[in-house]
Amino acid sequence: MSAPRVFSGQEVSQHNNRQSCWIIVHGKVYDVTDFLDEHPGGSKIILKYAGKDATKEYEPIHPPDAITTNLPLEKHLGSVDLKTVEKVEVVITSEERARQERVAARPPLSEVLNLHDFEAVARQVMPEKAWAYYSSAADDEITIRENHAAYHRIWFRPRIMRNVTTVDWSTTILGHRSSMPLYITATALGKLGHPDGELNLTRAAAKHGVIQMIPTLASCSFDEIVDAAQPGQVQFFQLYVNKDREITKRIVQHAEKRGIKGLFITVDAPQLGRREKDMRMKFEADDPSEVKKAGSDGVDRSQGAARAISSFIDPGLNWDDLKWFKSITKMPLILKGVQCWEDALEAYDAGLAGVVLSNHGGRQLDFARSGIEILVEVVRELGERRGLKFPNEKFQLFVDGGVRRATDVLKAVALGATAVGVGRPFLYAFSSYGFEGVDKALQILHDEFEMNLRLLGAPTIKDVVPEMVDASNLGIHVVSVPSDRLYESNYESMQPARLRVIKTKL
């Protein structure tokens, strides 16, 4: 085999147009000419970097192997002598300058008192596109708000005169110790919020003894995230099932080999939801004459970061596939995104280790019910039909969506969940403060658990029982006036379409 070619920056820079388009990513040169019209994010953004180093633009919004898996090997041309590459000029706009001033004016972490505060800071200091991707949800964003609001329909029935001198909120999740009954759920594209991306979560999870679920679409590579874990640190893996099952098999078996302790198969995303805040950001960022055009394959390229990275997900995934999953891995299998008791029962009967009752943080089907509401019907029906009691070691129920306080977690635990997943709050924490932000967020939760277990009269998590909550109103879907001012003050209304500013020559 001949040695890979080393190009000069000058040679690469000549391939700077639609007829011959080369780009540099991480010091490697790729010929993307034939790929231009297939790029899910559109050709325009690639052409902007034609003949140049695209690493800075590429990195936060692509999983690290996006190029290598999508581009045939013969298009991997070689490497480049980076000393000879002209630096891409970064123009700092007045908006960006203003943002940087807001970053400098962040409150110190000592003034951050709860998870809502991270969202309030993130909203002001994150780049607009990143904020749009993290905060957006499907259609009219009814479900994302319901996810949080549902917890307001559950009230406590605390017990008194119990010895709560010491309280212990640790538990086990799929047989592994966790310092609290929650885990960091999978959220894609960590580097949009912070250059260290998901590693912020890995490090904070290690420090606090909680479990991190690694997403398929992480910005850091899977191995990088596993390598960053401390010896013995438990990690789960979230899987988007690829249409090419050989790729899926390779990913799953690699995860198992690297010591992953649970495989969470996402089942609520056969197609990605329309997240209009994210989409509108694209409309505003692109040339208006380009954005509505469909590519040669008829795919509309104007759908924001989310659609751009997810076209590989298999909408054909179905119950028959579970046998195959069992044949390729010994990891416990959990379905993430179950939304009614019938499917939870089917998962139980199929011998799975559990389900996550979730609507993907409101990002998929709008008007999907909250995970906490589904939990109540799943506990009831699986109790009646299969005699199961929850929490249950053999078939574990998880819930995610809208959790912002330890009281939310305790409500889910009382109703039968083993643990809950928390997504956005940790994204906002590292987008605003990096590792220290996630560290602080977890510390806040520890403090909240300690206080609330005492006030509930529950010395341990096992003492948090169904009788401690009144969930009788949970199923009533009345949209009330905002009941949580902190949460609502962070909620950013959706924007209607705006007229374009037309510049006229005088």
Ligand SMILES: Cc1cc2nc3c(=O)[nH]c(=O)nc-3n(C[C@H](O)[C@H](O)[C@H](O)COP(=O)(O)O)c2cc1C
């Ligand atoms: C920015 C973002 C990216 C996400 N990416 C994924 C993903 O790649 N795979 C997945 O199964 N769920 C993903 N989710 C859903 C989360 O795992 C989880 O269901 C949801 O965030 C819980 O709601 P919360 O953000 O209110 O805590 C994502 C959520 C957000 C906010």
